[in-house]
Amino acid sequence: MPDLLVADLSRWQFALTAMYHFLFVPLTLGLSMILVIMEGAYVMTGKEVWKRTTKFWANLFGINFVLGVATGITMEFQFGTNWSYYSHYVGDVFGAPLAIEGLMAFFLEATLVGLMFFGWDKLSRPIHWLVTFLVAMASNFSALWILIANGWMQNPVGADFNPETMRMEITNFMEVIFNPVAQAKFVHTVSAGYVTASVFVLGISAWYVLQGRHLGLAKRSMTVAASFGLLSAFSVVVLGDESGYALTDNQKMKLAALEGMWHTEEAPAALTLISLPDQGAQKNHFEIQIPWVLGLIATRSLDGEVEGILPLVAIAEDRIENGLIAYDALQFITDDPANLAARETFETTKQDLGYALLLKRYVEDPRTADADTITKAAFDTVPNVLMAFFSFRIMAGIGILCIVIFSLAFFFISMKRKVPRWFLRVALFTIPLPWIAAELGWVLAEVGRQPWVIDGVLPTFLGVSSLSATQVIMTMVGFTLIYGTLAVIEISLMLRAIKAGPGGRILPEGVTSEGPTGGRPVQFDV
Structure with a gap:
């Protein structure tokens, strides 16, 4: 029987490291592209103000990049330390995109980032811009391969279970690469990163304007952030819609859970705007629907029909029973590899083997499970509905709010040519929102997949290493202390760089570089 406490603790530890790492990923992705735009303006105009602007945001990118690399490497080590059976079972498939990410993207990014920072006086303007562009492309390619790996966990295509090795093995690597779930997740995640960086640049620039400091940098930065952010915010919504469409065919239970949809409705189904799902009672206490x-x-x-949670549970129960046939046939193959009848039976039922493995939560041998245990295991396929429901709505609400913020910024900067001070304050206090949305998006993706570590293939509780709960708790405490220290260092470095501005010198309290703007709207003539 699996140690469920170790499994839960390992999940908490991975969630801690992954969510901490994901604080840096969106800003790295977005700032890299904003640097390309800003340096492109410098290449085309030759104005030193664009060079200073690019170098200032590049410094913040560098601080964020270093912490992202450090936390990302630590996170990947856990596949061997805490999730060793998972690595054994699916390592042939899951490891390939991660290996390519290291060889194709990370090494390129790590090599060129030095040239980007120290090559300003050694490279021509176009060549240095090309280096910056390649750093941005490498950052995005890194996200691509990682999300291909994660997308396969959500929708395991292009692979098959080999009864000889008792592992999943690649059968079609192109299907793994062009997995529709992975592609939808990639474009949605990257666009969210662009929004995060745009809000960050907009907010910090607004603070400079409110302080009457570095107005040349601030106005140009706000102009870039408003335009790039508006396009990115619309992309997030459109590509998020595409992600939802991908769920219809590949992760029906996740879609039903995030909508709190217990029963299949008559087509076309209504969208629940707000509700209070009750997983124990299997109903919603009130609903406002569109x-x-x-x-x-x-x-x-x-x-087209969108299936509800309870009908999907009934389907899961049937798949568990079919998976038991596959499990039984696999035991015969293990005892007698030449048993052709068992192989034929296994080939026709193996797609449901993972569902039979859900029973190992309750019994050592799934074939001994009674009808009540099978029903209980079928209900285990329902994720945390309340968490999925509200994670999605808060994330979507922040996305819509970002569109409003960028639309106002674009209107004030490009059309009115002046920005009121109340909007500058709004932009400043909006900075944390994209990070909240990004973290909730990760929660939705991972919680919505439960109880699977590989959807329909391997239950999460079976993927862990042979560790004790004490060992996991000790490492979790260690990670918390180390990451807490790194958080303090990172925030201190970022705040110091922001206070210093492009000149690299922190002014005395109350002293500004260009004078206060008073209560009047700020003119934008860039």
Whole structure:
């Protein structure tokens, strides 16, 4: 029987390290592209103000990049330390994209980032811009391969279980690469990173304007952030819709859970705007719905059906029973590899083997499970509905708010040519919101996949290493202390760099470089 406490603690530890790492990823992705835009303006105009602007944001990118690399490497080590059976079972598939990410993207990024920082006086303007562009591309390619690996966990295509090795093995690597779930997650995640960086640049620049400091840098930075951020915010919504469409075919239970949809509705299904899901009672206590919207988003049609949680549980129960046939046949193959009848039976039922493994939570041998245990295991396929439901809505609400913020910024800067001080304050206090949305997006993706570490293939509780709860707790405490220290260092470095500005010198309290702007709107003539 698996140690469920170790499994839960290992999940908490991975969540801690992954969510901490993901604080740095969106800003790295977005700032790298903003640097390309700003340095491109310097290459085309030759104005030193664009060079100073690019170098200032590059310093913040560098601080963030270093912490992202350090926390990312630590996170990957856990596949061997805390999730060794997972690594054994699916390592042939999961390890390939991560290896390519290291060889193709990370090494390129790590090599060129030095040239980007120290090559300003050694490279021509176009060549240095090319280096910056390649750093940005490497950052995005790094995200691509990692999300291909994660997308395979959500939708395991291009691989098959080999009864000889008792492992999943690649059968079609192109299917792994072009997995529709992975591609949808990539473009959505990258766009969210662009929004995060744009809000960050907009907010810090607004603070400079409010302080009457570095106005040349601030105005140009706000102009770039408003334009790039508006396009990115619209992309997040459109590509998020594409991610929802991908769930319809590949992760129906996750879609039903994030919508709090217990029963299959008549097509086209309504979108639940707000509700209070009760997983124990298997119902929602109140609902405000928008007719037809969910059906249109999820199926792109008026007659497509979105299945509810309880009908999907009934399907899971059938798949568990079919998986028991595969499990039984696999035991015969293990005892007698030449048993052709068992192999034929296994080939026709192996797609449901993972569902039979859900029973190992309750019994040593799944074949001994009774009907009540099978039903209980079928209900285990329902993720935390309340968490998925509200994670999605808060994330989506922040996305819509970002569109409003960027639309106002674009209107004030590009059309009115002046920005009121109240909006500058709003922009400053908006800075944390994209990070909250990004973290909730990760929570939705990972919680919504439960109880699977590989959807439909391997239950999470079976993927852990043979560790004691004490060992996991000790390492978790260690990670918390180390990451807490790194957080203090990172925030201190970022705040110091922001206070110093492009000149690299922190001014005495109350002293500004260009004078206060008073209560009047700030003119934008860049």
